[in-house]
Amino acid sequence: MKALETRALTIGYRRRRGNIVLARDLDLQLGRGSLVGILGANGVGKSTLLRTLACMQAPLAGQVLLDGEETARMLPLEVARQLCIVLTAAPQVSLLNGYALVALGRYPHSDWLGRLSKSDHAQITWALQAVGATDLAEQRVSQLSDGQRQKLMIARALTQDCPLMLLDEPTAFLDYPRRLETLRLLRRLTRDADRAVLVCTHELDLALRYCDELWLMSNSGVKVGSPATILRDGSLHKTFGIDSSSFGANGGSRIFDGADLSQPLERQEDSII
Numbered sequence: 001m002k003a004l005e006t007r008a009l010t011i012g013y014r015r016r017r018g019n020i021v022l023a024r025d026l027d028l029q030l031g032r033g034s035l036v037g038i039l040g041a042n043g044v045g046k047s048t049l050l051r052t053l054a055c056m057q058a059p060l061a062g063q064v065l066l067d068g069e070e071t072a073r074m075l076p077l078e079v080a081r082q083l084c085i086v087l088t089a090a091p092q093v094s095l096l097n098g099y100a101l102v103a104l105g106r107y108p109h110s111d112w113l114g115r116l117s118k119s120d121h122a123q124i125t126w127a128l129q130a131v132g133a134t135d136l137a138e139q140r141v142s143q144l145s146d147g148q149r150q151k152l153m154i155a156r157a158l159t160q161d162c163p164l165m166l167l168d169e170p171t172a173f174l175d176y177p178r179r180l181e182t183l184r185l186l187r188r189l190t191r192d193a194d195r196a197v198l199v200c201t202h203e204l205d206l207a208l209r210y211c212d213e214l215w216l217m218s219n220s221g222v223k224v225g226s227p228a229t230i231l232r233d234g235s236l237h238k239t240f241g242i243d244s245s246s247f248g249a250n251g252g253s254r255i256f257d258g259a260d261l262s263q264p265l266e267r268q269e270d271s272i273i
Helices: 046-054 077-080 098-109 118-130 146-160 176-192 204-210 225-232 235-240
Strands: 002-013 019-024 030-032 035-040 061-068 083-086 164-168 195-200 213-218 221-224
Touching: 002 046, 002 195, 019 046, 019 061, 019 221, 030 195, 035 046, 035 083, 035 176, 035 204, 046 195, 077 098, 077 221, 098 118, 098 146, 118 146, 146 164, 146 204, 164 176, 176 195, 176 204, 195 235, 204 225, 213 225, 213 235, 221 225, 225 235
Parallel strands: 035 195, 035 213, 083 164, 164 195
Antiparallel strands: 002 019, 002 030, 002 061, 213 221
């Protein structure tokens, strides 16, 4: 099932003297059980695409559909039950502790008084455990590092329990072991919870390693393909000026050496890492 679909979508910014178009006529699809990475150079429109898909920014043209329903016809609460988003901006909730911040993810599912049930608390506890942030539950958000706050924001998204997750640079403030943990967690969610996850990232190596599919953005549009396709057809060189062979089986990379690039590397034997 398609958790997300776009039809002739054009993204950018409206201006009195003429719209600024970043990408046009995008026909994209994201199914449940898939982890997709958005890659591209700075300023090409990755975050704009993510905000447009999340209904935080109106498209210049075209449609965004969630489970087959056009978002322009959906109420905000209906959208919040279908998708959650994690942005890089620090949350302005300095008076809350970690648990209260994560609990905000249950708002779309609570009654009009915002009361939390036992199942809500269980979902919050699970999300904190899933991202390794249980020890942050009682700490003030204002006293946490950027990386710790980012873990709580991912936990909040998990708590929202939506079929579609959108994340903008979720590993930006994390050290390398935590980056690996985060991508493994997202990969696990697509497989075990049948969720669709779209990640905007600069972590090229991790995207190639964990994603089922890549959306490679450039000034000419969005190229969709598997990591194997993106590696082999020269797209990385055109977009980043990177020699794709450095990531291939003969490129000497510890991560990719000897790997079958026809499937996400996370699904292969640990011996190739």
